[in-house]
Amino acid sequence: MFTVIRSKEAVLQALASTVNRDPTASDYRFQDDPYLTPKTSSEFKLFSLSQESGRNAAKYFISTYPKYFQKDYAQPHIPCLMPETLEAQIEEVSEAALIERIQMRKVKAAVDLYDQLQQAGTPVSLDVTNQLLDLICFYGDCDPAQENVPEQRNEETEDVQDEPQTKKGRASKASDKLKAAWKENNNAERIFALLSEPNTHSYSALIRGMVKYGAYSKAFSTYTDLLNNQLKADVSTFNALITAAPEVKEKYNEKWELIVDLLKQMAEQKVKPNLLTLNAVLKALRRCGTVGKSQAFPVISEMRALSIDPSLASYNHLLSIFYKPGAPFQGQTDILQEVMNEVSGKSFTPQDPDDAQFFITAVRICLDTKDIEQAYRVHELLGVGENWRLLGNDFQQNIYHARFFSLLCMMENIDVVLKWYRDLVPSVYYPSSNVMRDLLQALDTDNRLDLIPQIWKDLKQLGHGNRQTLVEELLTLMAREKQNQEVQETFAECALDIKKMYDTGDRGKVMMSWTAGSLSDLVSVLLAAQRRQDAWEILKLFKTHNRVPSEELLDKFLTCIKESGDVNQALELVQISAGFCLPGTPKLIQRVQQEFLLSEQQKSMLSDLEIQTFNSD
Amino acid sequence: MAASVTRPALSSLCKINSNINGIYSLTSFSRRISISSVLSTSAVTTETEAAGRGVRGQRRSKRQAGEPRTERMTVDQDWTAVYPTAASFKPSAVPLPVRMGYPVKRGVPPAKKGNLELIKIPNFLHLTPVAIKKHCEALKQFCTEWPSALDSDEKCVKHFPIQVQSKEFVSAGLSLRNPDVRIVTLKVKLSSLNLDDHARKKMIKLSEERYCKDTDTLTITTDSCPLRQQNYDYAMYLLTVLYHESWKTEAWEQEKTRADMEEYEWEDSPSQKKVLDTLLRMRALGAKDEVEEGTREELLGQPAVQEYRDTMLRLKNEGETEENLQQYKEAVKKLFNI
Numbered sequence: 002m003f004t005v006i007r008s009k010e011a012v013l014q015a016l017a018s019t020v021n022r023d024p025t026a027s028d029y030r031f032q033d034d035p036y037l038t039p040k041t042s043s044e045f046k047l048f049s050l051s052q053e054s055g056r057n058a059a060k061y062f063i064s065t066y067p068k069y070f071q072k073d074y075a076q077p078h079i080p081c082l083m084p085e086t087l088e089a090q091i092e093e094v095s096e097a098a099l100i101e102r103i104q105m106r107k108v109k110a111a112v113d114l115y116d117q118l119q120q121a122g123t124p125v126s127l128d129v130t131n132q133l134l135d136l137i138c139f140y141g142d143c144d145p146a147q148e149n150v151p152e153q154r155n156e157e158t159e160d161v162q163d164e165p166q167t168k169k170g171r172a173s174k175a176s177d178k179l180k181a182a183w184k185e186n187n188n189a190e191r192i193f194a195l196l197s198e199p200n201t202h203s204y205s206a207l208i209r210g211m212v213k214y215g216a217y218s219k220a221f222s223t224y225t226d227l228l229n230n231q232l233k234a235d236v237s238t239f240n241a242l243i244t245a246a247p248e249v250k251e252k253y254n255e256k257w258e259l260i261v262d263l264l265k266q267m268a269e270q271k272v273k274p275n276l277l278t279l280n281a282v283l284k285a286l287r288r289c290g291t292v293g294k295s296q297a298f299p300v301i302s303e304m305r306a307l308s309i310d311p312s313l314a315s316y317n318h319l320l321s322i323f324y325k326p327g328a329p330f331q332g333q334t335d336i337l338q339e340v341m342n343e344v345s346g347k348s349f350t351p352q353d354p355d356d357a358q359f360f361i362t363a364v365r366i367c368l369d370t371k372d373i374e375q376a377y378r379v380h381e382l383l384g385v386g387e388n389w390r391l392l393g394n395d396f397q398q399n400i401y402h403a404r405f406f407s408l409l410c411m412m413e414n415i416d417v418v419l420k421w422y423r424d425l426v427p428s429v430y431y432p433s434s435n436v437m438r439d440l441l442q443a444l445d446t447d448n449r450l451d452l453i454p455q456i457w458k459d460l461k462q463l464g465h466g467n468r469q470t471l472v473e474e475l476l477t478l479m480a481r482e483k484q485n486q487e488v489q490e491t492f493a494e495c496a497l498d499i500k501k502m503y504d505t506g507d508r509g510k511v512m513m514s515w516t517a518g519s520l521s522d523l524v525s526v527l528l529a530a531q532r533r534q535d536a537w538e539i540l541k542l543f544k545t546h547n548r549v550p551s552e553e554l555l556d557k558f559l560t561c562i563k564e565s566g567d568v569n570q571a572l573e574l575v576q577i578s579a580g581f582c583l584p585g586t587p588k589l590i591q592r593v594q595q596e597f598l599l600s601e602q603q604k605s606m607l608s609d610l611e612i613q614t615f616n617s618d
Numbered sequence: 619m620a621a622s623v624t625r626p627a628l629s630s631l632c633k634i635n636s637n638i639n640g641i642y643s644l645t646s647f648s649r650r651i652s653i654s655s656v657l658s659t660s661a662v663t664t665e666t667e668a669a670g671r672g673v674r675g676q677r678r679s680k681r682q683a684g685e686p687r688t689e690r691m692t693v694d695q696d697w698t699a700v701y702p703t704a705a706s707f708k709p710s711a712v713p714l715p716v717r718m719g720y721p722v723k724r725g726v727p728p729a730k731k732g733n734l735e736l737i738k739i740p741n742f743l744h745l746t747p748v749a750i751k752k753h754c755e756a757l758k759q760f761c762t763e764w765p766s767a768l769d770s771d772e773k774c775v776k777h778f779p780i781q782v783q784s785k786e787f788v789s790a791g792l793s794l795r796n797p798d799v800r801i802v803t804l805k806v807k808l809s810s811l812n813l814d815d816h817a818r819k820k821m822i823k824l825s826e827e828r829y830c831k832d833t834d835t836l837t838i839t840t841d842s843c844p845l846r847q848q849n850y851d852y853a854m855y856l857l858t859v860l861y862h863e864s865w866k867t868e869a870w871e872q873e874k875t876r877a878d879m880e881e882y883e884w885e886d887s888p889s890q891k892k893v894l895d896t897l898l899r900m901r902a903l904g905a906k907d908e909v910e911e912g913t914r915e916e917l918l919g920q921p922a923v924q925e926y927r928d929t930m931l932r933l934k935n936e937g938e939t940e941e942n943l944q945q946y947k948e949a950v951k952k953l954f955n956i
């Protein structure tokens with residue numbers, strides 16, 4: 002009577018596969034409301050971090066006061082929502098207590114308990130000791146930071162700007178984690194020494210810990226100890242040693258020979274290599290210069306013969322071997338194409354931590370080699386199956402989209418660029434001011450300057466409305482040529498809006514300062530739209546901000562005034578020019594005298610001015 | 619600074635005004651001066667405050683809402699991506715100019731922005747025909763083939779006379795369970811069961827309001843057990859018990875009176891007796907009283923009497939309609955040779 006369903010979520014997954022991405026919606030984490038969605042990249046970061054910190058704070062409270070949160074409302078039971086015990090339950094000195102502390106990742110407590118057990122004389126089994134060694138070596142002999150403690154305060158909410166800055170941010174995070182270097186005679190080594198018969202697992206734990214925390218030569222000496230004790234190493238030990246190989250030797254050849262030596266020993270000890278071995282070898286080859294280039298492909302084919310399929314991390318290392326950032330490329334563009342031929346259409350699962358670097362590296366190479374075809378293929382790969390998970394965190398996603406979009410602006414015509422712009426911004430990607438400048442250049446190249454007011458609106462929303470260089474470039478582009486009437490009107494509105502950004506400095510924000518160039522551009526735009534009154538106001542700003550207008554500007558203004566025939570304004574203009582002691586004042590005066598109908602008083606005033614300027618010369 | 623200047627002026631004015639106007643004007647004058655002194659000092663403070671504001675950034679301007687995303691939606695967008703699941707009405711995500719609410723005092727129904735009435739009601743924006751088509755396509759992989767022999771409704775009813783219905787519920791809340799999921803409804807047509815007349819009548823009597831005369835369907839709804847499987851078994855058990863009980867004849871069923879009968883029977887009814895009486899009386903004018911069984915049968919066998927019987931049955935069983943009454947009138951007329 003009842004049909005059998007494959008798994009509990011199969012129906013839901015099938016229905017979920019019918020849903021695509023909505024190009025106007027922002028990230029699913031946020032509330033779908035125009036007031037509550039983030040509009041700039043700093044807001045995005047702030048909102049997502051605040052969500053996370055709220056969740057952490059809630060978990061902290063639940064775990065610190067578990068007696069208030071015992072009632073279970075959820076049917077069926079959801080274990081991760083119940084309070085978790087932070088403190089170890091078993092108090093007595095026994096092996097079970099040690100196991101419990103190891104599972105709760107309490108490094109120091111576990112080590113203390115082990116010492117107590119040793120002193121009490123109870124023998125601890127080899128398995129448990131191996132687990133303890135694993136724990137110590139993984140965390141480098143210090144307690145891991147508790148997850149519930151709100152530690153997000155260190156994050157600064159700054160805009161994601163250019164790449165050098167972002168790379169610095171990444172490097173600092175990595176170094177934070179590895180601050181603890183492998184200390185001499187630390188607990189791991191001590192406990193290891195106490196073991197009467199260390200087995201493969203113990204050696205493996207120790208070697209891997211040493212490699213992780215930078216004690217490379219020690220790792221190799223421990224390995225020789227292992228060989229002397231006639232033990233076999235396992236595959237993870239070999240992986241760790243291969244990772245450490247480039248650190249121990251200096252020359253490329255020596256590095257490669259060491260790696261080959263290790264692989265031969267692996268074959269002798271009949272240890273089967275796995276995917277991580279391949280990735281370790283390729284990563285090491287990155288540091289081997291030209292040797293790496295020649296050996297990379299043979300390595301991959303050998304591993305394929307052992308039925309180890311390369312993952313995205315292997316392809317990432319391969320690309321990095323051949324395309325060094327900053328180096329010139331000669332005839333290597335086909336490697337990217339070959340790699341893309343291999344991976345297109347496949348859905349990858351995360352198998353290696355470096356998998357997340359693939360997309361960024363690939364799109365960087367496309368940007369450097371200006372290869373738009375491959376970039377499209379890379380982007381297509383992102384849409385296949387579960388590959389979207391391998392794009393990395395928000396930070397890396399931002400880098401990926403920035404590079405992709407810059408490439409598009411450079412290579413494609415404006416319609417395609419705008420299509421991608423509407424698709425990606427701002428639902429997936431908040432562009433930085435550099436990328437927006439690239440977009441402006443693309444508009445300029447394809448002669449679609451009429452879209453500038455729209456772009457300005459987007460710029461204001463993205464929070465780039467107060468960047469001086471960007472705004473000045475906008476004004477220059479608008480003032481350069483005369484457009485048709487409607488476009489000129491929109492330009493004038495946009496220009497007045499820009500002026501507002503200069504004036505109001507609310508919130509103590511960085512206020513932009515007027516330059517002569519930006520002011521003259523603004524005036525020209527307004528004049529071209531026949532808005533003489535507004536332009537007159539702006540002209541007065543020259544004096545207040547101590548900037549000098551150019552002669553062409555004043556000439557243009559005079560022509561405009563002539564069309565309306567306002568003599569007083571013309572005279573004021575001449576006075577302004579004289580006030581700035583511009584060398585072109587006499588010409589202006591001449592023009593006014595010729596082109597305008599002046600009264601006696603005005604004529605005399607003009608002649609006075611003329612004399613004045615002659616005298617000042 | 620301003621106040622100190624006014625003070626000697628005030629003292630001099632005191633002497634002038636006190637002779638003319640009295641204290642009232644003096645106080646008003648002093649009040650005016652005091653106000654001006656307050657104003658001047660406040661002007662000084664606002665200057666310092668403004669400078670401080672620029673430096674410290676105390677007063678923040680209100681955050682502006684962005685434009686709703688309906689502005690950026692294209693006409694040919696994928697609506698199933700905007701509303702993939704049941705969600706409340708979001709005015710910034712639905713590009714329709716709907717209005718809802720009571721128009722107050724010659725106004726119009728309020729617009730969609732911030733309209734609680736639109737949020738309260740359930741909407742089916744997630745179940746457009748396109749969405750349903752997509753869902754059906756995706757769910758086809760879980761379905762088995764329909765048996766090709768069952769290609770018409772009649773065949774389905776013939777081979778599977780019992781219909782069992784139960785509901786599934788999906789909701790996201792504190793609990794995934796819904797107590798209504800245990801309810802089982804069993805429907806069967808009595809014509810498909812093997813019942814004779816007595817059994818059918820007894821079954822209908824036993825099932826009371828569960829039997830629907832128009833569709834000849836017996837509906838058994840069970841929800842007394844906590845699990846659906848148990849309720850299903852209970853419903854099948856009830857059906858079996860009803861069937862077997864209706865075939866059995868109990869001793870006390872012989873005491874069935876005329877009032878218990880489901881439909882009107884003409885035999886042994888007061889109407890039959892009256893007709894017989896009347897006919898005999900009519901006859902008795904001619905022959906002497908010979909009330910025998912034979913005459914009775916003979917009388918009853920007459921076509922007029924049969925017709926009268928038919929119309930009587932029709933009237934009582936089917937109710938009074940124009941047609942029935944007409945036929946009754948005709949039958950009575952024939953009976954009495956009018």
